[in-house]
Amino acid sequence: MLHATPILTNLIEPDPLKTRSFNDAAEAVTAIEEIYDRSIQFLSNHFVQYQNGKKPEGHYRAYYPELSITTSTYSQIDTRLSFGHVPEPGTYATTLTQPDLFRNYLLQQITLLLENHNVPVSVGVSDIPMPLHFAVNEGHQSSGAVPDEFDRPLRDIFDVPDLRTTNDDIVNGDAEFEVDGIRPLAPFTAQRIDYSLARLSHYTATAPEHFQNHILFTNYQFYVDEFIRYGLEHINSGNGEYTSLVSPGNEVTTDGSDTIREPAKMPQMPAYHLTRPDGSGITLVNIGVGPSNAKTATDHIAVLRPHAWLMLGHCAGLRGRQNLGDFVLAHAYVREDHVLDADLPVWVPVPPLAEIQIALEQAVAEVTNLSGYGLKRIMRTGTVATIDNRNWELREHSGPVQRLSQSRAIALDMESATIAANGFRFRVPYGTLLCVSDKPLHGELKLAGMASDFYKTQVSRHLLIGIRAMEHLRDMPLERLHSRKLRSFDETAFL
Numbered sequence: 227m228l229h230a231t232p233i234l235t236n237l238i239e240p241d242p243l244k245t246r247s248f249n250d251a252a253e254a255v256t257a258i259e260e261i262y263d264r265s266i267q268f269l270s271n272h273f274v275q276y277q278n279g280k281k282p283e284g285h286y287r288a289y290y291p292e293l294s295i296t297t298s299t300y301s302q303i304d305t306r307l308s309f310g311h312v313p314e315p316g317t318y319a320t321t322l323t324q325p326d327l328f329r330n331y332l333l334q335q336i337t338l339l340l341e342n343h344n345v346p347v348s349v350g351v352s353d354i355p356m357p358l359h360f361a362v363n364e365g366h367q368s369s370g371a372v373p374d375e376f377d378r379p380l381r382d383i384f385d386v387p388d389l390r391t392t393n394d395d396i397v398n399g400d401a402e403f404e405v406d407g408i409r410p411l412a413p414f415t416a417q418r419i420d421y422s423l424a425r426l427s428h429y430t431a432t433a434p435e436h437f438q439n440h441i442l443f444t445n446y447q448f449y450v451d452e453f454i455r456y457g458l459e460h461i462n463s464g465n466g467e468y469t470s471l472v473s474p475g476n477e478v479t480t481d482g483s484d485t486i487r488e489p490a491k492m493p494q495m496p497a498y499h500l501t502r503p504d505g506s507g508i509t510l511v512n513i514g515v516g517p518s519n520a521k522t523a524t525d526h527i528a529v530l531r532p533h534a535w536l537m538l539g540h541c542a543g544l545r546g547r548q549n550l551g552d553f554v555l556a557h558a559y560v561r562e563d564h565v566l567d568a569d570l571p572v573w574v575p576v577p578p579l580a581e582i583q584i585a586l587e588q589a590v591a592e593v594t595n596l597s598g599y600g601l602k603r604i605m606r607t608g609t610v611a612t613i614d615n616r617n618w619e620l621r622e623h624s625g626p627v628q629r630l631s632q633s634r635a636i637a638l639d640m641e642s643a644t645i646a647a648n649g650f651r652f653r654v655p656y657g658t659l660l661c662v663s664d665k666p667l668h669g670e671l672k673l674a675g676m677a678s679d680f681y682k683t684q685v686s687r688h689l690l691i692g693i694r695a696m697e698h699l700r701d702m703p704l705e706r707l708h709s710r711k712l713r714s715f716d717e718t719a720f721l
């Protein structure tokens with residue numbers, strides 16, 4: 227929730243602004259933008275003066291904008307909607323950041339609030355300071371270095387990030403109400419969003435504005451290569467479905483090119499974006515191997531409020547009758563990744579989402595030209611286990627293998643349950659379609675030549691299935707895609 231900050235002596239702030247009420251979402255967003263830009267300009271100007279050698283006159287502080295709504299009645303709403311309304315009478319508020327990036331999202335969420343509650347929303351200045359680090363981010367970067375003759379810590383002159391408003395207490399269900407009873411309106415605070423957007427640029431080497439609403443995760447470069455080939459083919463086709471392919475380094479490729487430019491030094495988790503003008507395209511992130519990377523990527527992408535994310539990767543087949551190249555559609559997960567235990571206990575079930583499952587199965591049928599009982603020859607639906615030990619098969623088999631058998635797991639990997647669990651935690655629709663690449667329990671390991679042939683014949687089909695599934699989900703109304711299964715008893719109004 228919102229935390230007031232300690233009062234400092236010799237505090238220098240922008241002139242105060244009155245809180246205003248709005249019955250129009252566009253007008254409210256414009257007011258949010260005005261407050262945000264005013265704070266950015268205030269901090270940036272004083273930081274430039276500091277860089278140029280001007281001695282600070284005090285502690286410079288500006289604040290994030292705040293959106294709030296107060297309702298005194300229980301509203302009659304469409305009970306099928308999982309978002310867009312507050313649960314009961316009271317005051318709800320959230321701090322906001324980068325409204326230019328989130329403009330469409332804010333318009334949608336505020337419009338639903340106004341329609342469902344028939345009371346105005348209020349826009350004003352919060353009591354949460356904007357850290358200098360986020361005011362002079364990539365979009366507002368100043369030149370020059372902090373002068374050496376000023377030996378005071380930067381936090382004496384400007385505010386720095388405050389972990390009290392940067393953590394996940396709201397989405398984790400741990401948020402405490404303020405003494406005035408104000409409750410959260412959105413799942414993330416402004417500082418939490420700014421922190422993740424900065425991390426996202428660092429890990430993926432692409433700016434947040436390039437991310438699309440539909441996210442594919444993979445753990446192999448083969449999928450990246452195929453995604454680039456697919457993207458270039460489609461933007462060169464002239465059909466207008468996708469308009470550009472953005473690669474690490476914010477390199478934007480449009481029609482007329484058969485290659486992309488990439489940085490000499492790749493980031494830890496490179497992202498590629500097949501864009502559409504309304505943001506409904508597809509982003510592919512190569513998260514590499516392991517649950518830690520899977521958590522890191524989804525922790526930060528979640529603040530962009532994507533419409534869905536899917537894991538496309540390879541797995542160990544655990545059943546003797548599975549063949550290399552078979553698909554596994556996860557409908558349950560065994561979680562031994564351990565990276566989310568403190569945020570989402572392992573006793574919490576991570577349910578399959580019907581909309582995602584149907585889209586994936588439909589995509590498999592379309593790409594393979596199989597259906598019904600024939601589809602069972604190449605795809606199994608079942609439990610996927612995710613483990614944090616890459617060499618699990620080297621352990622004494624009464625441990626992990628026994629648990630795998632008891633759980634009825636049919637496949638094992640190192641990322642899928644983490645991505646699904648974080649989707650559940652962050653209220654982002656999730657799904658998993660894996661491809662069996664080896665069967666270690668049955669002595670079928672990939673040899674170098676076999677692996678090369680396998681990747682050549684199967685990666686293209688697997689990726690195309692993921693893309694087709696996302697295109698089916700793109701055509702689905704948002705209020706239907708965002709299942710009520712992802713929402714808790716006392717949920718934020720914002721998606």
